[in-house]
Amino acid sequence: MAHGRISRLSVHDVRFPTSLSGHGSDAMHTDPDYSAAYVIIETDAEDGLKGYGITFTLGKGTEVVVCAVNALAQQVLHKDLSDIVGDFRGFYRQLTSDGQLRWLGPEKGVVHLATAAILNAVWDLWAKQEGKPLWKLLVDMDPQMLLSCIDFRYITDVLTEKDAYEILKKGQLGKKEREEQMLRHGYPAYTTSCAWLGYSDSTLKQLCAAALKDGWTRFKVKVGADLQDDIRRCRLLRDMIGPEKTLMMDANQCWDVPEAVEWMAKLAEFKPLWIEEPTSPDDILGHAAISKCHNRVIFKQLLQANALQFLQIDSCRLGSVNENLSVLLMAKKFGIPVCPHAGGVGLCELVQHLIIFDYISVSASLQNRMCEYVDHLHEHFKYPVVIKHASYLPPKDAGYSTEMKEESVKKHQYPDGEVWKKLLVAQDLCVQP
Amino acid sequence: MAHGRISRLSVHDVRFPTSLSGHGSDAMHTDPDYSAAYVIIETDAEDGLKGYGITFTLGKGTEVVVCAVNALAQQVLHKDLSDIVGDFRGFYRQLTSDGQLRWLGPEKGVVHLATAAILNAVWDLWAKQEGKPLWKLLVDMDPQMLLSCIDFRYITDVLTEKDAYEILKKGQLGKKEREEQMLRHGYPAYTTSCAWLGYSDSTLKQLCAAALKDGWTRFKVKVGADLQDDIRRCRLLRDMIGPEKTLMMDANQCWDVPEAVEWMAKLAEFKPLWIEEPTSPDDILGHAAISKCHNRVIFKQLLQANALQFLQIDSCRLGSVNENLSVLLMAKKFGIPVCPHAGGVGLCELVQHLIIFDYISVSASLQNRMCEYVDHLHEHFKYPVVIKHASYLPPKDAGYSTEMKEESVKKHQYPDGEVWKKLLVAQDLCVQP
Numbered sequence: 001m002a003h004g005r006i007s008r009l010s011v012h013d014v015r016f017p018t019s020l021s022g023h024g025s026d027a028m029h030t031d032p033d034y035s036a037a038y039v040i041i042e043t044d045a046e047d048g049l050k051g052y053g054i055t056f057t058l059g060k061g062t063e064v065v066v067c068a069v070n071a072l073a074q075q076v077l078h079k080d081l082s083d084i085v086g087d088f089r090g091f092y093r094q095l096t097s098d099g100q101l102r103w104l105g106p107e108k109g110v111v112h113l114a115t116a117a118i119l120n121a122v123w124d125l126w127a128k129q130e131g132k133p134l135w136k137l138l139v140d141m142d143p144q145m146l147l148s149c150i151d152f153r154y155i156t157d158v159l160t161e162k163d164a165y166e167i168l169k170k171g172q173l174g175k176k177e178r179e180e181q182m183l184r185h186g187y188p189a190y191t192t193s194c195a196w197l198g199y200s201d202s203t204l205k206q207l208c209a210a211a212l213k214d215g216w217t218r219f220k221v222k223v224g225a226d227l228q229d230d231i232r233r234c235r236l237l238r239d240m241i242g243p244e245k246t247l248m249m250d251a252n253q254c255w256d257v258p259e260a261v262e263w264m265a266k267l268a269e270f271k272p273l274w275i276e277e278p279t280s281p282d283d284i285l286g287h288a289a290i291s292k293c294h295n296r297v298i299f300k301q302l303l304q305a306n307a308l309q310f311l312q313i314d315s316c317r318l319g320s321v322n323e324n325l326s327v328l329l330m331a332k333k334f335g336i337p338v339c340p341h342a343g344g345v346g347l348c349e350l351v352q353h354l355i356i357f358d359y360i361s362v363s364a365s366l367q368n369r370m371c372e373y374v375d376h377l378h379e380h381f382k383y384p385v386v387i388k389h390a391s392y393l394p395p396k397d398a399g400y401s402t403e404m405k406e407e408s409v410k411k412h413q414y415p416d417g418e419v420w421k422k423l424l425v426a427q428d429l430c431v432q433p
Numbered sequence: 434m435a436h437g438r439i440s441r442l443s444v445h446d447v448r449f450p451t452s453l454s455g456h457g458s459d460a461m462h463t464d465p466d467y468s469a470a471y472v473i474i475e476t477d478a479e480d481g482l483k484g485y486g487i488t489f490t491l492g493k494g495t496e497v498v499v500c501a502v503n504a505l506a507q508q509v510l511h512k513d514l515s516d517i518v519g520d521f522r523g524f525y526r527q528l529t530s531d532g533q534l535r536w537l538g539p540e541k542g543v544v545h546l547a548t549a550a551i552l553n554a555v556w557d558l559w560a561k562q563e564g565k566p567l568w569k570l571l572v573d574m575d576p577q578m579l580l581s582c583i584d585f586r587y588i589t590d591v592l593t594e595k596d597a598y599e600i601l602k603k604g605q606l607g608k609k610e611r612e613e614q615m616l617r618h619g620y621p622a623y624t625t626s627c628a629w630l631g632y633s634d635s636t637l638k639q640l641c642a643a644a645l646k647d648g649w650t651r652f653k654v655k656v657g658a659d660l661q662d663d664i665r666r667c668r669l670l671r672d673m674i675g676p677e678k679t680l681m682m683d684a685n686q687c688w689d690v691p692e693a694v695e696w697m698a699k700l701a702e703f704k705p706l707w708i709e710e711p712t713s714p715d716d717i718l719g720h721a722a723i724s725k726c727h728n729r730v731i732f733k734q735l736l737q738a739n740a741l742q743f744l745q746i747d748s749c750r751l752g753s754v755n756e757n758l759s760v761l762l763m764a765k766k767f768g769i770p771v772c773p774h775a776g777g778v779g780l781c782e783l784v785q786h787l788i789i790f791d792y793i794s795v796s797a798s799l800q801n802r803m804c805e806y807v808d809h810l811h812e813h814f815k816y817p818v819v820i821k822h823a824s825y826l827p828p829k830d831a832g833y834s835t836e837m838k839e840e841s842v843k844k845h846q847y848p849d850g851e852v853w854k855k856l857l858v859a860q861d862l863c864v865q866p
Contacts, residue, residue: 029532060504060533064543067500071493099462100493106686108715108727109542110497154713157690253539257590280587282541282730297715 002081002126004045009076011069011117012038013062014404015414016345016377017423022198023376024058024343027224027254030198033059034345034377037066037114038409039121043081051125052403055117055316056344061110062414068114071101076118085126088149092322095119096151107295112319119320120350124400134321134400135353139179139360143168150326154297158304164329171361178360186391187356188366189373190218190248192343195237197222204233208240216390217245218370220276224251227266234270243271250276257283274310295319296326303334310368312341315350328358337367343374348385349401352392380408435514435559437478442509444502444550445471446495447837448847449778449810450856455631456809457491457776460657460687463631466492467778467810470499470547471842472554476514484558485836488550488749489777494543495847501547504534509551518559521582525755528552529584540728545752552753553783557833567754567833568786572612572793576601583759587730591737597762604794611793619824620789621799622806623651623681625776627670630655634669641673649823650678651803653709657684660699667703676704683709690716707743728752729759736767743801745774748783761791770800776807781818782834785825813841 015035024032041051084091105111127134194207223230249272260278302308311331342348355371378384382403386393411418452464474484517524538544560567627640656663682705693711735741744764764771775781788804811817815836819826844851
C-alpha cells in the first residue's frame, strides 16, 4: 500500500559528455551531451524508500528543466503518497493544469519534461513500496484503478473511459501466458548504437559486425544531413546485414515535407521498414510514417489522420506512465503497433516497463513490434537493463529502474561534478591565448 | 542602419498581482497574475539605445522563462546587430535549432517564449536605430529583405519563398493609401475587458455600459466553466449590446471535442461570431473555429485542414516578428482573416504593429478583421497604445512599444520589488496561526 508523506523533493542537473565521442549524433542534434534532470522524492515513512525520476535532455538547458521541476515541486510536497495515487487522475490534472503554470505549455516542452521527471519518481516510489517492478505493478493492477490514473481530457472523441475499460478487460485473457513468455524470452529489441551520424565508416562497420555477432537482427541508421553520405552509409549497412534483416531510418525532423519525399525516394533501394521523424514533430498532416510526440493530443490526431504506421511512445517526453497509458490504449484501439523510443540516458531502463506491460495487458501482440535499444550509459544505473538474444528481459527489482548510482550522479553533476570541473578547466585553457 | 555589438543582455521577472481583482480570469486560468519575462539588450554603440523585449506569462513559472532566456543569451551576446539582421533567417534558425537546446522544444513552450522575448528586444532595438515604429520599419522594408527574416523550414509545402514574394509584391499596390487610412482611422479593435469569468454580474454590467458609451461595438466574453452561468452572462451581454453588435466567446481550451459541440449548441442563441479555443491548442483536427497556436507549423495545418475561420497571431508566443510574418503570409494565401490575440501585459502594445503592417502590406483588407483590446496595465508602458473610436491608432514612437517604465519594473520585480514584498509579507501573516 502506498504510504508516507512527501517530505523532500530534490533535483539534480546530471550530464554525460557524450558529444566528445559522437554518441547520439544525428542530423539535427550534432553534439548532444546526454543528460537528465534527476528527481529524488523522500517521504516521512519509516521504510526509508525513495522515488527516483528522470527526464532526458541533451546538455545545455537542463538547468531550465531543473528550474521547472522546482516550480512544480510545491504541488507535490507535503502530500500523502496514498492521496496522490488514490486520485492519480486528479493529481495529474493538477500538476499539468495549474492556472498560472499551464501558460508555459500546456503539456509540452520544458514544463512537460519536468512533469515527467516528477511523475516518474512518484511511480518509482509507488512500485518500490509495493515491492514490484513497475511493469508488474501495472500488470497486476485492477483495470478500474489503471483507468483512474489517466486524464482523458482532450481525447474522449476517440477514446472514452468505457472504451479503455473494454480494452483492458479483453487484455485479461491469456495474460498469464504472456507474462511467462516475457519472463522467458523478453521483449524484442532493435539497436541504434551502430550508426550515429557522427560515427566514421570504420566505427560503423566495427559496431555493426559486433552487433551481428551478438545476435541483433534489426538496425536503425541516422540520415538526413547529406544525401551522398546517407547512400554510402545505408549501402554499407545493408550489405553487412544482408537483405533479410530489418533496417530503419531516422531523419530527426530535418526535412520539409517535399524534401522528405524526394530524399526518401533515393534511399528506398535500401528497403527501410520505416522513416522516423521526417519533418517537424508538430506537423500531423505532413507525417507519413512514424513519430515521437510530446503529448496524447498529438498522438490522437496522428492516429485519426492515419498519419503513422508505427507509434513511438517516450517515457520522459510524455507525462510519465499516466499519459503513456492513454496512448497505448489509443494505439490498441486503432490497431497501430507501438515501438518505443529509447536510448539517451535511462530511456531504455524506463520504457521497457511500459512496453512489457503493453504486451501482457493491452496489445497482446508482438507483430511488427520492437523496442529501441541503445548501448550507452547503462553502467550508471543501479538496475540496468538486461538484454539477451536481442531482447529486453523483464526487470525483477522493485521500482521503475530509474535510480542512478550515487557515485555517478555526484561525478556528473553540472557544473560542479568532478567530470565537468575537469572538462570546463580544459575548455578554459583552450580558449586562452 | 543597424549597428553596435551586443554587450549586455539582462532579464527581469516582472509580475502584476492581477489575480487580486479577477482581471484576466477564464475557465482554465482562474487566477492569473499577468507577468512578463522582460529582456533588455544593450550595445557598445554610442547612441546608447537599448532594445526591450517581453514575453507574456501568468505569474508562477516566469522564473523558468527567465532561466531559458539566460540559456539562450550566449547566442546573442557579442554579436553585431548588423550581422543579426543582415542574416535574420540564419540567426532565427540558430536560436531555435541549437543542437542541444532544441530538445526542450522545439519551438514550443518555455524555450519558444524565451526566444520571443529576446527577438522582440532585437526588433525593438533595430526599429529604434532606424528611428521608426516597428510597423513602419516593416512597411518600408524591401520585400526581399522582409523574406530574409523568415525561416521557411517546415512550411514550404504550403508557402515557398516565391509564393511569399508574390504576395508581398502585390501588397505594394495601394500601400500608400492604406497607410494614410491607418494613420487617420486606426485599426478596428474589439474589447475583452468587460467579461472576465471572475467578474460579478454587476461589474460586467457596469463595464459593458461604460464600453458602449466609449463607442465599442465588438465584445468578447469568457465561457466554459459553468453552462448556466454562461447562459446568464451571455444573455445579459447580448441584451445590453443589442442584436446588431458583435459578440465573441472564448473557452480557453476547457472542453473535449464532444463537450464543445454540445455546450456551444446551448450558447448558439446568443449568436457568437466565433468560439475561441474550444479544446486543446494541439488538437488541429478537433478545431472548429479559431485558435491561438504556438508555432507556424501548427498554424500551417489549421489552414490546410480548413480548421479555422479566423486566425489569431500572438506577438509573444510565436517567435517574434519573424515567425509572425510567415503566419501572416500563409493566412493571406489561404484567404483567412487574422484577428490578433492581445491583452495580458504588453500584448496590445506589440501586436498592433504587426496587424497594421499586415493591413498595409499583406492582407489589404479589413473585412472580418479586428484586433483584440484589453484595458489593463498600459500605464506601465513608456509608449502605451492609443485607442480612439474603438480603433488602434498607429504608434508614432520609434521601436516596438515594448519598453516599460523603469519605476514600474522596479516595483513589480518578483519577489524583491516593493509590491511583492508587501504582498508576500501579507500572505505570510495570513498563514500564521
